[in-house]
Amino acid sequence: MRHFLSVVGAVVxxxxxxxxxxxxxxxxxxxxxxxxxxxxxxxxxxxHFGKAADNNPSAKG
Incomplete structure (x- = not known):
């Protein structure tokens, strides 16, 4: 979700x-x-925000 928001935020x-x-x-x-x-x-x-989302342990299922 954070990666999606970073992409949408950058585009907007x-x-x-x-x-x-x-x-x-x-x-x-x-x-x-x-x-x-x-x-x-x-x-x-x-x-930058994509790497932050990938390193977040709570984002892993």
Whole structure:
């Protein structure tokens, strides 16, 4: 369940961040850098919280 919430939280956070970014008039190179940064942050959060859920002994059946 924790892994599912970490994935959903990262995707929802990504959507909210992008809805704010696309409303601002910024240069295309800045948007490209933000795409890479947000993608890396989303992958990091999924991997980090996924490992925390796997190491949790109460999650094992």
């Amino acid at each position: 956070g990504n959507f909210i961040l992008w809805s704010l970014i696309t409303k601002l008039p910024v240069h295309s190179m800045i948007i490209f850098c933000l795409v890479i940064a947000v993608g890396c942050l989303m992958l990091y959060s999924i991997v």
